[in-house]
Amino acid sequence: MVDEEYPKTPYFVRHVPLFLDYLAVEKGLARNSLDAYRRDLFAFGRFLAGVRMDTLEVDRGTLVEYFSERRGEGASPRSIARATSALRGFFGFLAAEKILAEDPTTELDNARRWSVLPKLLSEAEVTQLLETPDPSTPRGLRDRALFELLYACGLRVSELAGLRRESLHLADGFVVVRGKGSKERLIPIADSSARWVLRHLEAVSRDPEAAALPWVFPGSKGKHVTRQTVFNALKQAALAAGLPPEAVSPHVLRHAFATHLVDHDADLRSVQLMLGHASIATTEIYTHVSRARVRRIYDRTHPRA
Numbered sequence: 391m392v393d394e395e396y397p398k399t400p401y402f403v404r405h406v407p408l409f410l411d412y413l414a415v416e417k418g419l420a421r422n423s424l425d426a427y428r429r430d431l432f433a434f435g436r437f438l439a440g441v442r443m444d445t446l447e448v449d450r451g452t453l454v455e456y457f458s459e460r461r462g463e464g465a466s467p468r469s470i471a472r473a474t475s476a477l478r479g480f481f482g483f484l485a486a487e488k489i490l491a492e493d494p495t496t497e498l499d500n501a502r503r504w505s506v507l508p509k510l511l512s513e514a515e516v517t518q519l520l521e522t523p524d525p526s527t528p529r530g531l532r533d534r535a536l537f538e539l540l541y542a543c544g545l546r547v548s549e550l551a552g553l554r555r556e557s558l559h560l561a562d563g564f565v566v567v568r569g570k571g572s573k574e575r576l577i578p579i580a581d582s583s584a585r586w587v588l589r590h591l592e593a594v595s596r597d598p599e600a601a602a603l604p605w606v607f608p609g610s611k612g613k614h615v616t617r618q619t620v621f622n623a624l625k626q627a628a629l630a631a632g633l634p635p636e637a638v639s640p641h642v643l644r645h646a647f648a649t650h651l652v653d654h655d656a657d658l659r660s661v662q663l664m665l666g667h668a669s670i671a672t673t674e675i676y677t678h679v680s681r682a683r684v685r686r687i688y689d690r691t692h693p694r695a
Contacts, residue, residue, distance in 0.1 A: 458641035
């Protein structure tokens with residue numbers, strides 16, 4: 391039975407119960423094992439509900455985004471491995487039952503190869519990535535604005551894709567973002583990034599169909615751009631910039647946003663608020679990778695430095 395706190399979506403109402411029944415009846419799993427599967431599947435279901443996605447829409451990019459968020463929130467490699475196993479079993483079952491045409495976990499990397507945190511892009515590499523799109527073309531201008539917002543504000547890809555024009559307060563230097571749990575937060579935006587977003591919006595305004603939509607980044611059929619569109623744009627830009635495409639994703643830019651702030655001595659409480667982390671403990675992971683900051687503190691405070 392689905393608890394009242396979970397949305398009445400096909401994922402929770404039909405797909406997960408069907409798979410758990412299969413594990414209990416056909417596989418004979420013990421109660422503790424079933425509970426572990428249920429926890430991991432329900433955690434992924436909450437993620438899907440947060441980005442308003444149906445089971446049938448899940449693809450490899452969705453799973454990469456989910457596990458990137460889990461890693462960024464400090465999930466242990468063991469937890470990631472267990473969740474990966476649960477989702478492999480779940481989507482493999484749905485594909486075998488012809489509920490899904492394809493299993494999106496088929497080409498998912500083994501969790502043992504993943505680090506706790508995504509690869510860190512240096513400031514120079516981020517600049518290289520941001521400057522790759524050709525702003526003289528509509529697509530290039532859109533991509534430049536996409537990348538600038540991701541890095542300047544540390545947005546989650548779902549927050550970026552669904553961003554409304556009314557959320558932009560560029561003249562005042564901030565963006566209002568509705569994140570997990572529909573919680574709003576105010577994030578400053580650099581003037582240089584705001585100018586690229588304004589250039590993009592001016593281009594959108596010249597297209598009557600796109601201009602009638604509320605989205606900062608309009609997509610097709612009256613909807614905003616998809617998360618997969620953002621992933622693909624970043625991968626193409628990474629290739630053009632000579633960066634490993636597997637090391638570049640929306641969450642990697644969010645990670646770079648936080649780490650570079652900490653590198654330049656931003657206090658963790660401010661970074662926590664900008665990222666929308668519920669707990670400061672989640673934000674503290676960025677101190678573990680900020681070698682430049684550690685070195686500066688050492689040089690400034692150690693008597694022999």
